[in-house]
Amino acid sequence: MPRFLLTRVSSGLMVLLLVCLFTYLVFFALSPDPAVQICGKNCTPELIDQIRGNLGLDQPFWTQFFLFVVGIFAGRTYGDGAGAVECAAPCLGYSFQSSQAVWDMIVQRLPVSATVAIGAAVLWLLAGLVGGLLSAVKEGTFLDRFTTGLTLTSMSIPNYVLALVLQYVLVVQLQWLPFPQAVRFADDPVQWFLNFVMPWMVLAIGYAAAYTRLTRANVLDVLRENYVRTAYAKGLPQSLVWRRHALRPALTPIVTIFGMDFAGLLGGALITETVFGINGVGKMAADSIARNDQPVIMGVTLLAGFLVVVGNMVVDVVYTAIDPRVRVNA
Amino acid sequence: MTSPQTDLTAATAGGAGADDTAEAPAATQAAGAVQAGAGGTWQALRRDVGAMLGLGYIVLVTLVAIFAPVLTSISGWTPYEFDQTAIDPNLGGMPIGPWGGMGAEHWLGVEPGSGRDIFARIVYGARVSMSIALSATLLTTVLGVSLGLLAGYFGGRVDLVVSRVMDFLMAFPALIFMIAVLSALPASNRSTLLVVVISVFGWPYLARVVRGQTMSLAQREFVEAARAAGASGARIVFREILPNLRSTIIVMSTLAVPGFIGTEAGLSFLGVGVVPPAPSWGQMIAASVKWYAVDPAYFLVPGMCLFLLVLAFTVLGDRLRAVVDAQEGR
Amino acid sequence: MTTDPMLLEVRDLTVTFPTPRGPLDAVKSLDLDLEPGGALGIVGESGSGKSMTSLAIMGLQPRAARRTGSVRLRGRELVGMSEADLRRVRGDRVAMVFQDPLSSLNPYYTVGLQIEEAYRAHRPGVTRRAARKIAIAALERVHIRDAAVRVNHYPHQFSGGMRQRVMIAMALSTEPELLIADEPTTALDVTVQAQILDLLQEIRRETGTGLVLITHDLAVVSEITDHIVVMKDGVCVERGAVEQIFTDPRHPYTQALLDAVPRIDDEIGELRAVVPDAATTSPATENTATENGGPA
Numbered sequence: 001m002p003r004f005l006l007t008r009v010s011s012g013l014m015v016l017l018l019v020c021l022f023t024y025l026v027f028f029a030l031s032p033d034p035a036v037q038i039c040g041k042n043c044t045p046e047l048i049d050q051i052r053g054n055l056g057l058d059q060p061f062w063t064q065f066f067l068f069v070v071g072i073f074a075g076r077t078y079g080d081g082a083g084a085v086e087c088a089a090p091c092l093g094y095s096f097q098s099s100q101a102v103w104d105m106i107v108q109r110l111p112v113s114a115t116v117a118i119g120a121a122v123l124w125l126l127a128g129l130v131g132g133l134l135s136a137v138k139e140g141t142f143l144d145r146f147t148t149g150l151t152l153t154s155m156s157i158p159n160y161v162l163a164l165v166l167q168y169v170l171v172v173q174l175q176w177l178p179f180p181q182a183v184r185f186a187d188d189p190v191q192w193f194l195n196f197v198m199p200w201m202v203l204a205i206g207y208a209a210a211y212t213r214l215t216r217a218n219v220l221d222v223l224r225e226n227y228v229r230t231a232y233a234k235g236l237p238q239s240l241v242w243r244r245h246a247l248r249p250a251l252t253p254i255v256t257i258f259g260m261d262f263a264g265l266l267g268g269a270l271i272t273e274t275v276f277g278i279n280g281v282g283k284m285a286a287d288s289i290a291r292n293d294q295p296v297i298m299g300v301t302l303l304a305g306f307l308v309v310v311g312n313m314v315v316d317v318v319y320t321a322i323d324p325r326v327r328v329n330a
Numbered sequence: 331m332t333s334p335q336t337d338l339t340a341a342t343a344g345g346a347g348a349d350d351t352a353e354a355p356a357a358t359q360a361a362g363a364v365q366a367g368a369g370g371t372w373q374a375l376r377r378d379v380g381a382m383l384g385l386g387y388i389v390l391v392t393l394v395a396i397f398a399p400v401l402t403s404i405s406g407w408t409p410y411e412f413d414q415t416a417i418d419p420n421l422g423g424m425p426i427g428p429w430g431g432m433g434a435e436h437w438l439g440v441e442p443g444s445g446r447d448i449f450a451r452i453v454y455g456a457r458v459s460m461s462i463a464l465s466a467t468l469l470t471t472v473l474g475v476s477l478g479l480l481a482g483y484f485g486g487r488v489d490l491v492v493s494r495v496m497d498f499l500m501a502f503p504a505l506i507f508m509i510a511v512l513s514a515l516p517a518s519n520r521s522t523l524l525v526v527v528i529s530v531f532g533w534p535y536l537a538r539v540v541r542g543q544t545m546s547l548a549q550r551e552f553v554e555a556a557r558a559a560g561a562s563g564a565r566i567v568f569r570e571i572l573p574n575l576r577s578t579i580i581v582m583s584t585l586a587v588p589g590f591i592g593t594e595a596g597l598s599f600l601g602v603g604v605v606p607p608a609p610s611w612g613q614m615i616a617a618s619v620k621w622y623a624v625d626p627a628y629f630l631v632p633g634m635c636l637f638l639l640v641l642a643f644t645v646l647g648d649r650l651r652a653v654v655d656a657q658e659g660r
Numbered sequence: 661m662t663t664d665p666m667l668l669e670v671r672d673l674t675v676t677f678p679t680p681r682g683p684l685d686a687v688k689s690l691d692l693d694l695e696p697g698g699a700l701g702i703v704g705e706s707g708s709g710k711s712m713t714s715l716a717i718m719g720l721q722p723r724a725a726r727r728t729g730s731v732r733l734r735g736r737e738l739v740g741m742s743e744a745d746l747r748r749v750r751g752d753r754v755a756m757v758f759q760d761p762l763s764s765l766n767p768y769y770t771v772g773l774q775i776e777e778a779y780r781a782h783r784p785g786v787t788r789r790a791a792r793k794i795a796i797a798a799l800e801r802v803h804i805r806d807a808a809v810r811v812n813h814y815p816h817q818f819s820g821g822m823r824q825r826v827m828i829a830m831a832l833s834t835e836p837e838l839l840i841a842d843e844p845t846t847a848l849d850v851t852v853q854a855q856i857l858d859l860l861q862e863i864r865r866e867t868g869t870g871l872v873l874i875t876h877d878l879a880v881v882s883e884i885t886d887h888i889v890v891m892k893d894g895v896c897v898e899r900g901a902v903e904q905i906f907t908d909p910r911h912p913y914t915q916a917l918l919d920a921v922p923r924i925d926d927e928i929g930e931l932r933a934v935v936p937d938a939a940t941t942s943p944a945t946e947n948t949a950t951e952n953g954g955p956a
Contacts, residue, residue: 019503161615165630167623268506270509286600289509289601297514
């Protein structure tokens with residue numbers, strides 16, 4: 001098993017390095033003038049010169065890339081003398097527009113994004129598993145067809161459209177929810193919680209629909225397995241056959257997908273965070289796109305890549321614990 | 331499409347494959363089923379209300395997209411014309427009249443602030459949505475099928491390379507990376523860029539399935555018969571294997587379209603998609619965020635159009651898959 | 661009713677599936693008889709309805725199917741019995757062994773647990789510990805070495821033949837009166853096939869369990885069973901004692917099946933995929949046929 005983990009970790013690191021390389025390529029090799037790109041919209045010629053010098057953009061691509069990778073582990077200093085800027089250890093770059101290291105910007109906002117992702121995940125897991133199981137139990141009935149229709153509809157609503165509809169209906173028309181206001185949990189926990197209700201719903205609904213379909217399909221597939229037939233042939237009561245022989249095999253694959261989805265959401269809820277004005281990593285990325293603050297976009301891309309890779313590894317470890325076939329073979 | 335050649339080979343397979351009663355008829359039907367199946371699929375699909383409604387809407391949007399200039403010449407407004415008489419400068423540019431200024435002059439109202447005709451923008455936006463989504467689907471399908479066939483049929487080192495690339499791309503934080511790429515690259519020719527970027531990250535999902543099916547088809551009697559008869563690799567791949575993958579490819583491609591529509595709209599929503607003033611539904615919704623509380627029609631019109639188009643493709647793909655699954659289960 | 665001498669008495673058993681082209685009989689008007697401790701072979705190609713017959717006896721036919729006719733176990737009618745009562749029959753008085761032991765065992769649980777639950781389902785109040793002992797004993801009974809260790813292993817840690825032994829151990833843990841084995845050796849290697857057949861023989865001898873053996877392989881049935889029912893398209897086309905079927909098949913289909921059993925002198929035997937272990941089973945076939953013909 002340690003060896004198995006070692007392979008996973010090394011292949012994960014490989015993916016990360018490639019993500020790094022591709023991102024770097026896109027920003028520094030493909031764009032016509034990286035310094036102008038990095039400088040952003042409100043730029044002065046002096047600033048451009050400073051950036052060009054600081055980043056060593058006159059150096060060969062591989063040198064630049066090497067410095068960047070080293071910076072992630074060891075930190076780096078851009079430029080020298082009075083204009084030098086410090087970028088501490090996990091240095092994912094430096095935003096010259098906001099005069100802040102990208103890593104610090106991310107760390108400030110990650111808890112918010114985590115709150116959004118965790119709440120949504122709880123909702124969609126509950127809805128998806130319950131919906132999928134009910135649909136499978138009642139296969140072919142009105143309830144099943146209704147659920148199928150509902151999932152197709154839910155999957156088809158773009159989340160920003162849903163976000164606007166919800167905001168218009170729940171906040172403007174019905175006034176069930178207050179207008180979102182930036183508050184800290186300690187100051188006004190109720191407002192804080194209510195702020196997150198709509199983002200949770202919006203993010204959860206698409207996933208809930210997908211998980212409902214997945215759960216339903218998995219359960220129905222497993223019920224056709226020979227070992228379920230064996231369980232009936234042994235004279236086990238229906239409830240035990242379902243609980244022990246159908247549910248566990250049907251739900252295990254969902255762990256894999258859940259890990260990926262959750263990891264993806266942590267850094268990737270750009271649209272939802274933007275629409276609801278939630279100050280997380282996603283909104284930061286979206287704002288950076290609008291301002292053309294390239295180092296931030298790149299940093300978030302790397303973070304997202306890191307989260308997906310780590311999510312994958314966590315899933316693999318969890319999988320070895322719940323699927324005996326993987327556990328022993330590895 | 332079914333050539334005498336395939337029929338002949340299938341018949342040979344039926345004669346030679348007398349070993350297993352279940353396999354032999356399947357092989358005999360394989361080639362015939364391509365034609366009979368296509369007709370049967372259409373017959374079954376025609377009886378499905380949901381699929382037909384979806385198809386109807388898709389056809390409608392396609393026609394609207396094709397005849398956009400004709401439609402706007404009838405309605406009297408181009409998507410770029412500002413109509414200052416339709417908005418109220420005293421109310422911050424709110425459209426005059428209920429429902430966002432809908433009426434005989436502007437059928438679907440006008441944009442607040444600018445007074446541009448929403449109908450015209452929707453009609454031209456349909457062009458963008460459909461052309462990008464369909465081009466991306468086409469490119470994804472070509473890439474996915476050819477690489478999947480290549481990996482599945484030739485195996486060995488080819489398979490290793492293709493599989494590695496697929497694993498990498500699927501573990502990649504695609505959406506964020508797309509945003510990063512699109513924001514870094516110059517804005518000229520965004521549509522082509524969108525198509526390319528979407529396809530680069532989209533093909534592995536189809537290729538994975540095609541690869542798997544090719545591998546199992548390559549073992550089948552009729553393929554071995556063709557090989558024994560001295561058919562070349564290319565001939566086997568295109569004449570024997572590809573026709574049998576047709577339903578899979580059609581189903582998966584149809585199911586991919588709504589994702590691409592959503593991705594294009596989402597990227598445009600975030601401001602890295604189609605460049606203004608060219609109209610796109612996602613971009614229209616993004617512009618409507620500021621106005622959602624006072625002018626809900628502004629987001630409802632493009633929101634509904636987008637939602638219905640995604641839903642139409644989703645339902646059509648879902649029904650298509652159900653029909654094909656049922657036929658193959660027989 | 662209880663004095664009925666027959667262990668299994670099937671009359672006019674019909675299993676019907678609804679299809680788009682109208683109802684289809686997978687099994688049509690089938691009669692079967694099995695005395696206590698007897699062994700009956702049901703032979704036919706895949707699709708002949710023999711597997712559906714075995715499931716229908718237990719009331720395990722697919723939900724969409726309709727089962728009519730009569731299935732009596734020791735005179736007790738199983739058709740129309742409540743699901744709760746049927747459950748008490750399944751696994752306790754009638755146990756099944758399926759074709760593919762890998763897919764028939766749940767990969768997520770140890771074989772011990774899967775044997776224990778079969779036992780405990782019919783012996784309420786038995787502790788886990790007691791059930792564990794039963795499971796180990798059952799594994800030992802089917803000659804699995806280190807049963808006390810193996811009981812904690814998962815199905816994928818066993819070889820094909822060992823898995824089938826586990827299935828048999830599971831079936832026997834409740835000491836059933838009737839064992840239905842549906843192609844128990846088909847998924848196995850030739851040498852392992854012979855071992856499993858030997859095991860079934862041995863168990864029958866020692867416990868007096870009745871056996872219904874379902875197979876496409878006449879060579880297999882002739883080794884163990886004394887009576888044969890030949891099925892084709894859901895209908896019984898021929899029935900009789902083993903040696904009678906082998907020496908004087910009446911139905912051309914039986915003749916065809918017999919021809920598919922390769923002989924030593926059959927040069928193209930290996931081309932006929934029905935029996936993979938061509939040369940080895942053939943002499944044994946005839947021996948056992950005569951051996952079994954007498955006493956039964």
